[in-house]
Amino acid sequence: MSDFPKFVEFHEEGPREGFQIEKTIYPIEQRVELIDLLSETGLKYIQVGSFVSPTYVPQMADTGELFNRINRKSGVNYTALWLNEKGFLKTLSANNVHIDSRLLFYTSDLFSQQNNNCSAIEMRERQRDWIVLYKEHGYKIETAYVMTAFGCNLEGEIPVERVLEDFRWVVRVCEETETPLPNLMIADTMGWGNPEAVKRMIGAVYEIAPGARVGMHIHDTRGLGIANLYAAMSMGVDLFESSIAGLGGCPFAGHGDARAAGNISTEDAVFLCHELGIETGIELDKLIVAAQKVEEIIGAPLMGRVMHSGGLDKYRRG
Amino acid sequence: MSDFPKFVEFHEEGPREGFQIEKTIYPIEQRVELIDLLSETGLKYIQVGSFVSPTYVPQMADTGELFNRINRKSGVNYTALWLNEKGFLKTLSANNVHIDSRLLFYTSDLFSQQNNNCSAIEMRERQRDWIVLYKEHGYKIETAYVMTAFGCNLEGEIPVERVLEDFRWVVRVCEETETPLPNLMIADTMGWGNPEAVKRMIGAVYEIAPGARVGMHIHDTRGLGIANLYAAMSMGVDLFESSIAGLGGCPFAGHGDARAAGNISTEDAVFLCHELGIETGIELDKLIVAAQKVEEIIGAPLMGRVMHSGGLDKYRRG
Numbered sequence: 001m002s003d004f005p006k007f008v009e010f011h012e013e014g015p016r017e018g019f020q021i022e023k024t025i026y027p028i029e030q031r032v033e034l035i036d037l038l039s040e041t042g043l044k045y046i047q048v049g050s051f052v053s054p055t056y057v058p059q060m061a062d063t064g065e066l067f068n069r070i071n072r073k074s075g076v077n078y079t080a081l082w083l084n085e086k087g088f089l090k091t092l093s094a095n096n097v098h099i100d101s102r103l104l105f106y107t108s109d110l111f112s113q114q115n116n117n118c119s120a121i122e123m124r125e126r127q128r129d130w131i132v133l134y135k136e137h138g139y140k141i142e143t144a145y146v147m148t149a150f151g152c153n154l155e156g157e158i159p160v161e162r163v164l165e166d167f168r169w170v171v172r173v174c175e176e177t178e179t180p181l182p183n184l185m186i187a188d189t190m191g192w193g194n195p196e197a198v199k200r201m202i203g204a205v206y207e208i209a210p211g212a213r214v215g216m217h218i219h220d221t222r223g224l225g226i227a228n229l230y231a232a233m234s235m236g237v238d239l240f241e242s243s244i245a246g247l248g249g250c251p252f253a254g255h256g257d258a259r260a261a262g263n264i265s266t267e268d269a270v271f272l273c274h275e276l277g278i279e280t281g282i283e284l285d286k287l288i289v290a291a292q293k294v295e296e297i298i299g300a301p302l303m304g305r306v307m308h309s310g311g312l313d314k315y316r317r318g
Numbered sequence: 319m320s321d322f323p324k325f326v327e328f329h330e331e332g333p334r335e336g337f338q339i340e341k342t343i344y345p346i347e348q349r350v351e352l353i354d355l356l357s358e359t360g361l362k363y364i365q366v367g368s369f370v371s372p373t374y375v376p377q378m379a380d381t382g383e384l385f386n387r388i389n390r391k392s393g394v395n396y397t398a399l400w401l402n403e404k405g406f407l408k409t410l411s412a413n414n415v416h417i418d419s420r421l422l423f424y425t426s427d428l429f430s431q432q433n434n435n436c437s438a439i440e441m442r443e444r445q446r447d448w449i450v451l452y453k454e455h456g457y458k459i460e461t462a463y464v465m466t467a468f469g470c471n472l473e474g475e476i477p478v479e480r481v482l483e484d485f486r487w488v489v490r491v492c493e494e495t496e497t498p499l500p501n502l503m504i505a506d507t508m509g510w511g512n513p514e515a516v517k518r519m520i521g522a523v524y525e526i527a528p529g530a531r532v533g534m535h536i537h538d539t540r541g542l543g544i545a546n547l548y549a550a551m552s553m554g555v556d557l558f559e560s561s562i563a564g565l566g567g568c569p570f571a572g573h574g575d576a577r578a579a580g581n582i583s584t585e586d587a588v589f590l591c592h593e594l595g596i597e598t599g600i601e602l603d604k605l606i607v608a609a610q611k612v613e614e615i616i617g618a619p620l621m622g623r624v625m626h627s628g629g630l631d632k633y634r635r636g
Binding site: 156157191196224229230231265272276304305311 | 469471514538544547549594623633
């Protein structure tokens, strides 16, 4: 049975997820302009950039400066990505930043080795230190992510039980440390999910963590992103991460290149919600303007659909 | 409750729907090569071109020659589009052609005026003549299409009842004329549908025509195409029209240009089916090869996703 939420919250990842993947470093003025446009849409969470190694990710080296330059809009939470303690401390020192403390779990050893130079189990144990670190600085943990929740290009299919292990760990450690349970985020990092798998996963997570707020980070690698969003919402999920214009993918990627793997497009996702009568607090027309700005910045056609076709309101008004 | 079919049939529309919309006329050799590649995928229905006015649609002027040149594969039905008696008679004279006799219904007067120079009701009455014409030539009616079934850019929202009127007409006239009921095709010509609207529509059509085979022609204008496919299949629908690589849309369309309105991509649709355990008789890898050929022909990135990312089998095999 369907149990759609009345209101769905979108966290915008485009400025970070999108520009991080591009080979070009785009002028900071353009990224400021985009973030300022996004601030006017009604989005309440915008991920501005990441505090990670400038050697490996030079595109994000000016994230601190970017935070200085944005025109902060009241009520909007500007966030950043970090992957270790050093990055977290750098994030703390940024202006205008909202610290959305998070825990990161890997279902795949190979992917964890690649990103963290340790096994998935070691990475999980490190999260105890992160909890202490966040508490020391007075932050509650907002979100616990389980990455490559449906499958991993390095390890293949991921069983539901593997994801549940991590979420059970979160539930147990939160109880032990008297920490409020964070949002439980199912991340389909490499686009392996399908609508039925999404529904099974969400059902299983609700079973082990009744009353938890469950969210999803969805990639549209194989074209099922919006169908997965629909399936998740039909299970009551009301929190999603998405990217303006579907940024993060690359239409110029060679065939079989993993770079063709953008997030679901924020404007297509919001369009779906509004068509289903689900509120988002976001103005679709303003999102479309921001999406078109991204396309102008990148200088190439992006994968979002509604940004090209427009919504339906103008036709309904007659 | 979900009632997914075990097997879903896809009718390929790319060679007609795709090249008809392009401003360029591509060499006939390239279109032959594409159709021959599609013939090897397991697809059983391929729409090769259309017999329409060469003045208005010069891209399709060589459809007869195209039919001569294809390497006809046994078991594959090569079809063509026609829009009036003259076109039908031209189609009859083509080589290698499968006549999939169809009836066309318009929910929107303005769209019917634009395409047929008559009202939707007049167009419906003309279908009586088409039934006679098809019978005279010994063809059964395969499909009855109701176009712009969810909404029309010219007339706005289309009520379900308006679609049902046409299908009721089909049921009644088929009874009167002792004609077997054709497939009832719900065409979202302009991309107004959403998954819940699709489910409501299909439920309503089953009610007025119990036992009928219902299909859908889905456009991905606003990014909901695959979600709509999923919703339709969850209602038991097992017949869809789609386009290789999502051909028919145009990533270079100006913002708000209706040309950004491709069909759902055959390979993304087939990928969804296989992930859900639904058979299609189609080899995904061969579809991807055909989709990449289309991109090579058009010389620009197309909107299909799986054609760029590949499927999951190679990762599952390890």
